[in-house]
Amino acid sequence: MFKPRPVEARTPDERDSAESLAQTLPPLVLAAEHLVNAFDMGVHGRRRAGTGEDFWQFKRYGPDDSTTSIDWRQSAKREHVYIRQKEQETAETVWIWRDEARTMAYGSETNGPSKLSRATVLSLALALSLSKSGEKFGLLGQEEKASTGPASFNRLVDRIVKMQTPSLRELTSANRLSNKSTIVLISDFLHELPEITETVRHFVNLGCNGYLLHIADPAEVDLPFQGRTRFLSMAAEDSLTLGRVEAVREEYQSLFEAHRAAIMSLTENVSWDYDFHLTDEAAGNAFARLYEALNIRGATK
Known part of the structure; x- marks a missing residue:
């Protein structure tokens, strides 16, 4: 099992990111609570x-x-x-993973959400809805057992702040999951397809169900820039300067769509669910689709 590193053991860049998240987490938790409260928790039950x-x-x-x-x-x-x-009574446990790769920090709009903040809100909203419904949940890659209730939700929030989230590749070391587990992976999936495939297949071989929530910034899809543009890599120190961005826009969009289609095909082949969400869309739309797909029981009264 992946052993998470505490904040003190992170690199300077990782510590800066963790401290920034700690500062923004309270409003993100509040946003998650509003999201869950706005959603009618009583109309969707496991009607089987x-x-x-x-x-x-x-x-x-x-x-x-x-x-x-x-x-x-x-x-x-x-x-x-x-x-x-x-x-029907089910004993499923939902394990949540939201990507903390450097690319997730991107947000094209100054006042708009980054991919990481949107992924965090949706992760918190999912955990909170599971807590309210009395179902077990946990952070994938952490050592604690899955549990439910307000204390478990508070512990999950604390772990998000204090511990480093494992990378997509490191998730393959998580092997102590029951075959009634459901895996929810929330990421921009700017990873090589073989790496995504290896991780998904790992959980399929364990007998787990799964849901991939693919988050993207609108600029990553449309490449709306004009003229000479310098692109800075968020994953390395590299940069790329293009004289006329519009000259490569069509090819770029084709490559992006091909990558997305390949991920979607992967999930279809293993009977997992897949959803694509842009950060300029309402978070409630993505949450509603996730809620429906996981068939979460209505909140207990």
Whole structure:
């Protein structure tokens, strides 16, 4: 299992990033709370028959149904015999990972969100919604066991600030997960496709379900710049100067779309979910799709 490094053990650049995140985290937590509270937590439940404790519906008795499930009181009120079905009970655990690669710090708009801040808000909103619904969650790559409740959410917030998030490649060392785990990876996925494939396949081989939330800045998709432009690498000290950006725009957009299509194809091949989200869109849209895909139980009253 990946052993996270504390803030003190990080490089100067990593410490600066961690300190910056610590300063901005309180408003991000507040934004996550507003996001969850604005979303109707009560209308989406796991509406499937199963062996849980919560009543779902009465169903007319059929030849394949057990006689022990017959509800005689309800049947006495009706013309036919009915059984009582209960809502399916699941024991899934959701493991959350949000990429902290240097490229995630990018934001093209001065007052707009960076990819990292958007990924953090969505991670916190997901954890909070799982906490409210009584389901287990945890940060992927951390040593703590998954748990639920307000204390677990507060601990997750603390871990985001104090511990370094493992890289995409380091996630392959996480191997103590149950086959009922769901993996949520939130990233700009500006990684080589073989690296993404290796990580996804690792969790598939463990029997995990998964959801890839692909976050991008609009400028990364459209390349809207004009004329002579200097591009500084966020992953290294390199830079690239183009005399006429518009001359390469079409080729760049084709390459970006091909990379996105390849990631989408990967998830389809392993029956994982995939969503693409631009930072100039409402965070609530991405959260709603994530919430629906994970089929989170409505909040307990």
